Amino acid sequence: MRTEPTMRIPLGVLALLIALLVYGGLIARYVGPLIEDWPALGQTPVYIVLGVVWLLPLRRFVLWMETGRWR
Numbered sequence: 599m600r601t602e603p604t605m606r607i608p609l610g611v612l613a614l615l616i617a618l619l620v621y622g623g624l625i626a627r628y629v630g631p632l633i634e635d636w637p638a639l640g641q642t643p644v645y646i647v648l649g650v651v652w653l654l655p656l657r658r659f660v661l662w663m664e665t666g667r668w669r
Contacts, residue, residue, distance in 0.1 A: 610663035614656075621652055 625648055633641050662668050 606663050606666060
């Protein structure tokens with residue numbers, strides 16, 4: 599357990615928010631128009647997958663915020 603606060607956590611949260619804004623913008627700009635004519639039941643799995651994909655690198659990112667190491 600660390601005893602002193604570090605700047606990694608606030609900077610990590612800001613970086614995560616910026617990355618999610620960029621990711622969401624890219625999805626809205628490039629994927630949205632490709633599937634806008636699909637029925638809602640066809641769009642749903644695409645957005646579910648894209649909504650889960652951003653979670654894949656999150657574990658290592660949170661580990662870095664807490665420990666300062668990527669592994």
